[in-house]
Amino acid sequence: MHSDAPAHPADTPLSPLDPRFVSLLRVAMGRWALLLLAAAFAGEAAAGLPAGLLTLPALLISAVLVAVVPGRQYRRWGYAQEGDHLRVARGFVFHSDHVVPFTRVQHIDVTRGPLERARGLGTLTLYTAGTHNTSVVLPGLAHEQALAMRESIRARIPRRSA
Amino acid sequence: MTSVTVPPAGSRHRAPPLRRTDPRSLLVTMVSALPNMAVPILALLFSTRGDRLPPSVVGSGIVLLALLLALAAWLRWHRTQFAIGTDYIRLETGLLARSARSLPFDRVQDVSLEQPLLARMFGLAAVKFETGAGKGEDLSLTYLPLAEGEALRDAVRRRRDDHRIAGSPSGAKGGDACPDDEESVLFALSTRRLFALGLFRFSLVVVALLAGAVQQFDFLLPFDPYAPDTWEAFLAGPGSRLAAAGAGAQTLGALLGAGVLLLIGIATGMVRTVLTEWGFTLTRSRQGFRRRRGLLHVTDVVMPVHRVQAVLVTTGIVRARLGWYGAKFVSLAGDAGAGDHVVVPLGRWAEVGLVAAAAGFPLPDAGTMWTRVSPLHPPLQALATAGRWAVLVLGASAVLSIAPVAATVPAGPWIPALIALAVLRTAWVWLEARRQEWSLDATHLRKRGGWLSPRLQVADRERIQSVTLRRGPLLGALGLVDVHLGIAGGRLMIPALPLPQARRLRHALLDSMRKRDFSALV
Missing domain, CATH: 1.20.5 (Single alpha-helices involved in coiled-coils or other helix-helix interfaces)
Structure with a gap:
């Protein structure tokens, strides 16, 4: 194994999405x-x-x-805003586990379709540079929660150097 | 001719003057549009054929059409104006509804000069600004005088570089700082190499298409290949000697036919290669990498060093045996499908290494510690492929078994053909998935593998955008995951890692990723 890969701390437990x-x-x-x-x-x-x-x-x-x-499906969704990155896991048969550091976020969207709006839910999307495999979508958040996360992530994005 | 006047910094409040592209570009665009005009003219001729219209009427119709198109082209040219500000370029278009787009120089990925043959005859060049945000977001000025285009490109680049150096202390990386205007040649394609490359670009597709076309469009041939008379007449004449020579000679004839197809395939690859790669030269200057190539359609692209996100080295099963490699830069501009950032079309390992190192992506050497991916990876990949094809085959046979559908489909060995394809594809996937290995050192993540088309990817740890662990049911049952890495302009996947190892890899990458902000990297 690679000597420079330090032992990782145990992945923190994931928060569930809104039951709605x-x-x-x-x-x-x-x-x-x-x-x-x-x-x-x-x-x-x-x-x-x-x-x-x-x-x-x-x-x-x-x-x-x-x-x-x-x-x-719902039980398999989970997210964690750990320090300087967002982790989103989903899926049972086809499982995926994304991590995006806030230093790589280009822009953040909070969207809600009519069905989400009726339930007071929202979707948070983080975009990174590029065109494939470049967004992390986190649906099923309470709308206020999505907005709060957007603000907290925005505050953590380092000031642009340019 | 007006030269590019970039207003001095600080004069921001005064709007820069609006200008048009070179008037001669009107001529170039109109002449290059002639092939498009041929269609309506032919339609006109055909549709009036039966009416016995006097030629004068048809003639004036064509002239009127040409005049209308010319007027439209002139209007479009006249209503397209651009302005170059201190740190942006603005383009205004539209006849009645005007739209203005501003492109900050900061967002420009690279600037290229393109000279199609006709434009070149007038000394004109198209200046293209690539943003990496997709085709619609790119901006091009067609055409400006070449010298003006070059001046504009240099101005854009200088401004951006000044900006960057002033703004971020980290600056561009991989930077053995070059003197201001000095250019050193990193790679040049010799004529012999050019022809060798042409041989490797032999196009099997063209041969297949041609063979298909001969069957489809035989009515266009001046003789009927399926009528016995044709061949009897041929055999009676020049072919009689061939027929008399017996089966051996006929086999020879068939071989000759195959040979002709092969020659056409080779010639196609050769012609295409010579047209695009002629005079391929890659130089390195303070501004970045600069690539010039093309025989008739000349292109001149500048790629800033700090935009390079990864390096991809490719070869083929034959090329690898002969020690030939090709290299490409991965960047956002290439991602949009606009730029093809080949930096070495055909070169030796050491030459590719030189270019890769100049971009800050050293190739692996004897000291590189490789880790093999799980030996289960090739069979798993093959199994997944076979599964997908099995679904396809089952679906197809189900559809074909429905009576009304079966009646409309011409009889043929469709299902066996599909199964044969599936087997071939599965075997291919298996072979390509063998011997995949990866390596992580203090600065770079590398992956290599493949059998028919071996490839090596070198990525900068700091330039990775995201990390995703992904598994399907098969991988999951074995406790393995695929590690997908987001790279601006490309992708990199380390397959079938045991979960703890994948987690350690993710952790190590996250550590190096958080060091620098994306805006300093992309």
Whole structure:
């Protein structure tokens, strides 16, 4: 191993997102479920299969998608504003764990779509230089919390030298 | 001709005068637009063919069209004005609705001068300012007299450099400070190398396209290749000797045909290479790297040293055996797809090393400690690829099994062909994923590997933008993660690291990343 890589402190525990985020995830899953059901219906009709052969399993999967998956997804999301960087982790099957130091942040956005607005939620996005893999998105924050984080991160971005 | 007048600093309150590009550029743009005009003219000719219009009417129609287009071009030229301020350039465009864009010199990634053949005949050049923020954000002045373009470029660069040096004590890195206007040649492509490069750029794609085109557009050939008469007549004439010579000669003929295709492929690569890489020269001056190349369309790009984010060294399976390498700078400007920052098209390891070191990205040497990525990486990659293709194959066969669809698709071995492709692709991925290794030292992170197209990436630890640990179900089950590193203008991934090792790597990188602010780096 590399001698100059110091032993890291244990990663600090992640904070959960706002619980209201679950219903947003449910809406997103609902869209997939609808798509799946439509595809099953169309497939059944087009291939002339007996009724229920595709739609019943699709219905079962849809139920799991809407009832079980959003809660799991929610529990897998987490973030931590640790000193001079933001860490955002998400996903169970496909897990990702981003870290962006505030010294690399180019700009910060707080956005909210209509569904988020109705629940009082907001999305915080940090952008770094470049065009691929250059933003870290943290959805499902209470809007005030997102604004507060934006301000606190903004205060920590070092003064531009130019 | 007016020379570039950059107002002295402090005269900010007085708006700089608005100017237009060189009037001769109107001629250049109009002549280069001629091929576009051919389409409407042909359409006009075709659509009036049946009406038996007198040629005078058709002729005046064409003249009118040309006049209209010329008027439009003139209006566009007349209504495009630019001004050069103390630390920005402003461009105003639009016939009625005027839009003005200001580009601060600070945001300019690099300035390039481009001379298409026609512009070159008039001594004109297009000046392009790349911002790295995407195509729409770049600004170009087409065309200015070459000398004026050069003066403008130098003015922009000097101003920016002064600004930078005054503003940040750290300044540019990799800086063995060069004297003011002295340029030293870092790399020049000799004519012999140019032709060697042309051979390596042999284009299999062109051959395939050509073979396909022969089948698709056989009606354009002056004879019918599928009519027996054609070949009987040919065989009776010059071909009779060939037919008489028997199967051996016919095989020879087929080989000759393949040879011709091969020659065309080689010639295409050669012509393309000679056109773009002719006179390739990379120099280093105080302003940064400067690259000139091109036979007919000449380009002259200046790349500031401090904009280079990483260096990419590539080669091929044959080239690597012969000891040839190519190198590219990774920067934001290249990211926008506008700039192609090849700095060594074909060179020896030592030559590439010289250029890379001049940018502050030393290549690995015998003392570099490499760490192999997990031996599970190639099979995992192959498995993931095979999985994706399996889904594709299953989906395709499901779609083809639907009766109405199957009726519309011409019969053919589609599914076996798809499976063959999947197997090839999987094998390719496996081979490319073998022998990947990485190394982290006090200043740089390096990764190398690949078999058919070996590549080496050298990144500066301080210039990394973000670190992401990512895993799918397969990696997760084995306790491995991929480490994705954000680099402005590129990407770098260290695959299949054990989780604790990945965490240590992330921690070490974060430590070096927090030392400097991005605005001093990008």
